Amino acid sequence: MGKFCEEVKELSIEIMGAITESLGLGRDYLSSRMDENGMQVMTVNCYPPCPDPETALGLPPHSDYSCITILLQNLAGLKIFDPMAHGGSGRWVAVPEVTGVLKVHIGDHVEVLSNGLYKSIVHKVTLNEENTRISLASLHSLGMDDKMSVPCELVTDENPVRYKESSFKDFLDFLVKNDISQGDRFIDTLRIKD
Numbered sequence: 001m002g003k004f005c006e007e008v009k010e011l012s013i014e015i016m017g018a019i020t021e022s023l024g025l026g027r028d029y030l031s032s033r034m035d036e037n038g039m040q041v042m043t044v045n046c047y048p049p050c051p052d053p054e055t056a057l058g059l060p061p062h063s064d065y066s067c068i069t070i071l072l073q074n075l076a077g078l079k080i081f082d083p084m085a086h087g088g089s090g091r092w093v094a095v096p097e098v099t100g101v102l103k104v105h106i107g108d109h110v111e112v113l114s115n116g117l118y119k120s121i122v123h124k125v126t127l128n129e130e131n132t133r134i135s136l137a138s139l140h141s142l143g144m145d146d147k148m149s150v151p152c153e154l155v156t157d158e159n160p161v162r163y164k165e166s167s168f169k170d171f172l173d174f175l176v177k178n179d180i181s182q183g184d185r186f187i188d189t190l191r192i193k194d
């Protein structure tokens, strides 16, 4: 498990480098903040078989507060929300399980970093009648008090700052006061209204 955590952290820094490069910020824009002071939270989720899977959920719809989440799972069950489908009313899409594959979620802090170009993905976990499902989710973020803000390089008159800055600690404060199981989303508290 220790080796998995270390390797997945290295992978997260590579993926974040590709994301910041894609935004024109360069590969190392966040690498030292993520590598030396960044937070890695590893969650082990166990979903026992459910006699009536249509009436329950393993995890309610949410987006991850992290920059990115790297996910390993043993069974299908993950669904992501495609907000553009059906003319904007959206639909849930089942993510196929492919053995040994890692999945990457864009989290709220990459939405902020990209000033909304990347969207954090809303997802949920469904249950099944027969088998126990296990997933390992590794959430990668900046340090506890390190604020993620929209880079000035991405801001112009036509593209103003669309999100307030925030830290992991700010997310924890949000968690205390809100109920993510009822659909409250941290990213919604960061949006700057026109």
Ligand SMILES: O=C(O)CCC(=O)C(=O)O
Binding pocket: 043, 045, 059, 064, 071, 073, 077, 078, 123, 125, 134, 135, 137
């Ligand atoms: O179990 C899964 O596939 C997803 C877990 C998840 O979304 C989370 O831990 O935030």
Ligand SMILES: [Fe+2]
Binding pocket: 062, 063, 064, 069, 123
């Ligand atoms: Fe999640």
